[in-house]
Amino acid sequence: MTPKILVIDDEERMCWALDRALSHEGYQVVTATRGLQGIDQTRETNPSIVILDLKMPDIDGIEVLKEIKKINPSIPVIMITAHGTIDTAIEAMKIGATDYITKPFKLDKLKVLVKQALHLSNSKKQVNLLHQKLGKKYGKIVGQSEALKEVALLIRQVAKTGTTVLITGESGTGKEVAAVEIHKASNRVDKPFVAVNCAALSEQLLESELFGHEKGAFTGAASKKKGRFEIADQGTILLDEIGEMPLNMQVKLLRVLQERCFERVGGTDTIHVDVRVIATTNIDLASAISKGTFREDLYYRLNVMRIVMPPLRSRKEDIPLLVNHFLEKFDPSHYKKISPEAMKILTHYNWPGNIRELQNAIERALIVCQGAEIQPVHFPKELLNSLEETSTPVINLTEGGFTLGELEKHLIIKALEKHNNNQTKVAKYLGISRPTLLYRLQKYGIKL
Numbered sequence: 031m032t033p034k035i036l037v038i039d040d041e042e043r044m045c046w047a048l049d050r051a052l053s054h055e056g057y058q059v060v061t062a063t064r065g066l067q068g069i070d071q072t073r074e075t076n077p078s079i080v081i082l083d084l085k086m087p088d089i090d091g092i093e094v095l096k097e098i099k100k101i102n103p104s105i106p107v108i109m110i111t112a113h114g115t116i117d118t119a120i121e122a123m124k125i126g127a128t129d130y131i132t133k134p135f136k137l138d139k140l141k142v143l144v145k146q147a148l149h150l151s152n153s154k155k156q157v158n159l160l161h162q163k164l165g166k167k168y169g170k171i172v173g174q175s176e177a178l179k180e181v182a183l184l185i186r187q188v189a190k191t192g193t194t195v196l197i198t199g200e201s202g203t204g205k206e207v208a209a210v211e212i213h214k215a216s217n218r219v220d221k222p223f224v225a226v227n228c229a230a231l232s233e234q235l236l237e238s239e240l241f242g243h244e245k246g247a248f249t250g251a252a253s254k255k256k257g258r259f260e261i262a263d264q265g266t267i268l269l270d271e272i273g274e275m276p277l278n279m280q281v282k283l284l285r286v287l288q289e290r291c292f293e294r295v296g297g298t299d300t301i302h303v304d305v306r307v308i309a310t311t312n313i314d315l316a317s318a319i320s321k322g323t324f325r326e327d328l329y330y331r332l333n334v335m336r337i338v339m340p341p342l343r344s345r346k347e348d349i350p351l352l353v354n355h356f357l358e359k360f361d362p363s364h365y366k367k368i369s370p371e372a373m374k375i376l377t378h379y380n381w382p383g384n385i386r387e388l389q390n391a392i393e394r395a396l397i398v399c400q401g402a403e404i405q406p407v408h409f410p411k412e413l414l415n416s417l418e419e420t421s422t423p424v425i426n427l428t429e430g431g432f433t434l435g436e437l438e439k440h441l442i443i444k445a446l447e448k449h450n451n452n453q454t455k456v457a458k459y460l461g462i463s464r465p466t467l468l469y470r471l472q473k474y475g476i477k478l
Contacts, residue, residue, distance in 0.1 A: 033148055034058045036077035038068030038094065039110065040087050048081065051137045052144070065089035069097045077105060079147050081140075082127075084111045084118060092122055099126045106147035108140075171207055172355045173348030177340035181208065188335045189215035194287065196272075196332045197310045199339030200463070202386030205310040206270060208339060213266040218306055221265030224258045229274035236279055238295050241286075247296025259292065259303050266306040272332065273313030273324060280325045287331045307332075314465050342381040342388065343461050349377045352385060356392040366396055368404045375406050379413055382458045439474040442467070451478045 035057045037048045045061040052059050060075050062068035065086035072080065080098055084091040095107055109130035111119040119130040128147045131140055171178065188195055189212050197205045206225070213223045226239055234248070242257030258267055269275075275283065286292050291302045309332050318324035342349070353368060353376060368376075372395075381387050395408040406414065442460070449455040457467040471478070 032056065032058050033078035034060065034075060035144065036068065036071055036075060036080045037061045038063075038065065038071075038080065038086070039083040040064065040085075041083075044083070044110075047137075048140075051141070055141060055144075057144075065091065065094040068094055069101075072098050072101050072105070076102065078151065079128075079144060080105055080107045081144075082107055082109055084109055084122070084130075092118065092125065095122055095125055095127060104151065106151050108143055108147060110135075171204060171211055172352050173345060174351065175340075175345035175348045177345045178348060181337060181339065182211075184335075184337050185211050186215060188212060188337075190217060192306055194307045194332055194334045195309070195337060196335070197308065197337045197339060198315075199312060200341050200384055201312045202384030203339035203341055204385055205312075205339050206268065208337060209266075209268045209308045209310060212308060213306070216266070216306065218265050222262050223266050223268070224262040225268040225270055226258050227270045228279075229271040233276040233279055236275070237282065240279075240283070241292045241294055242297075243295035244297040247294070251296070254294075257292075257294065259286065259305055260301060262305045263303045264305075266308060269307065269309040271311060271313075272309040273311035273315055273318055277323070277325065280328050284325065284328045284331060287328075314463075317465055341461075342384045346377055349373075349388070352388055353392060356389050357396070360393050360396050366399060366402055366404060368395075369406075372404050372406050372409070375409065375413070380458075380461050435474070438470070439476065442470055442474065442476060446476070446478070453478075 035052055037045050037052075037059060039045050039048070039061075040063050042063055045063060049059045049061055060071055060077065062071045065088050068080075068082070068086075071077075082091055082094060082098075086094060091109065095109070098105060098107060103126065106128040107122075107126065109119050109122045109127045110133060111130050112133050116130075116132065119127075119132075122130065128150070129143050131143060171182065185208060195209075195212060197208050199205055209225075210223065213219060226236075228236060231239060238247075238251075238255070238257065240257050240259055242255050242260055243251050245251060245254050269283075282292070286303075287307060290304065291300050293300055313324075315324050315329050315333075319326045319329060342352075350373060353373065357366065357368065358364070376388070376391070383390075391409055391413060394410065395404045398408045399405070442456070445456045445459050449459060453464055453467055457464045460467065462470075470476075
């Protein structure tokens with residue numbers, strides 16, 4: 031699409047000269063000799079860039095600039111100024127002008143400024159488009175709790191660096207979303223964001239996906255293929271569920287993290303890449319190391335900067351915001367609302383499946399609800415049944431009878447009795463992870 035340039039200058043000769051010179055460069059040029067006319071032209075033609083004289087007879091150029099920025103803040107504006115008004119031109123830059131040029135000027139210099147402004151504008155549009163695509167695919171971080179503010183702070187701090195990041199947390203807490211937020215806030219935002227699910231592929235397929243392969247490298251390799259690391263060059267690669275990666279692949283990944291190079295499967299040429307690595311896992315890697323299923327040296331390579339995504343039960347104040355977010359996502363017409371009773375249930379439930387479970391509950395409720403207001407009856411039975419279970423305390427407190435440790439031990443014992451020593455159910459019931467439960471069992475000498 032041919033860029034459209036709007037020239038606003040009260041000198042007809044200047045408009046003619048710029049029209050001729052810029053049209054020669056392949057641009058479509060529109061001119062206006064009055065400030066108010068230029069404002070109207072901005073509304074009507076939606077130019078790619080505006081060249082604006084600072085001194086206009088009917089309205090000050092600064093006021094024209096302000097109106098243009100109200101119409102479309104993203105339009106680049108180059109100011110034309112005389113020697114005595116450079117301070118005013120600098121003021122215009124603060125308001126939002128992209129650049130300025132002082133009379134008399136050479137047309138070649140103006141052409142360079144136009145190209146630079148258009149390039150910057152196109153880059154910003156591409157970045158915004160990438161943000162929209164990533165946001166649509168992965169969602170966004172929603173919430174104002176202290177736990178989430180801490181996560182947001184860490185994301186801002188690490189984003190501008192090239193540091194490897196390890197994001198941990200339970201399934202459904204938004205680890206992928208956090209990875210996207212890091213990429214969007216980084217200097218690599220206009221470069222590729224490539225995600226690989228390490229748990230979804232066999233060892234051979236995973237190696238081919240990560241590093242690519244040469245033609246004939248294995249049965250079915252009919253042509254050469256670039257790997258995800260190669261595709262992500264200059265950008266970010268997300269290694270999702272890194273804890274599920276086979277040990278042989280962990281060795282190969284370690285080399286890439288150390289040397290930033292690899293060979294395609296079946297190839298001999300060494301390929302060098304500049305890639306920001308983000309890894310996520312819901313597995314306790316320290317426990318995996320002790321079991322021999324995860325390499326300790328790889329863990330320390332990944333764990334340069336660690337971000338822990340909090341479970342939803344620890345930030346229940348964010349649930350109303352998340353509910354409204356999902357209502358807008360799945361019901362853009364804003365026809366259906368959620369009743370106070372339904373919201374109360376959502377904020378009291380412990381959400382073992384975290385944000386993903388909440389999202390599914392809202393989507394289901396919107397489908398089941400035939401009226402304009404979501405009620406408790408529209409939620410899954412499992413959610414309502416769980417609430418009934420947790421509404422009755424598992425122990426009764428006596429006056430002056432327990433220390434905090436004794437109370438915790440008593441609570442665990444009662445929960446074990448209630449769920450027939452099923453550790454998974456007990457951990458979920460108590461709102462803790464299974465490794466944490468095992469640690470508490472050992473700590474208090476509770477034998478199953």
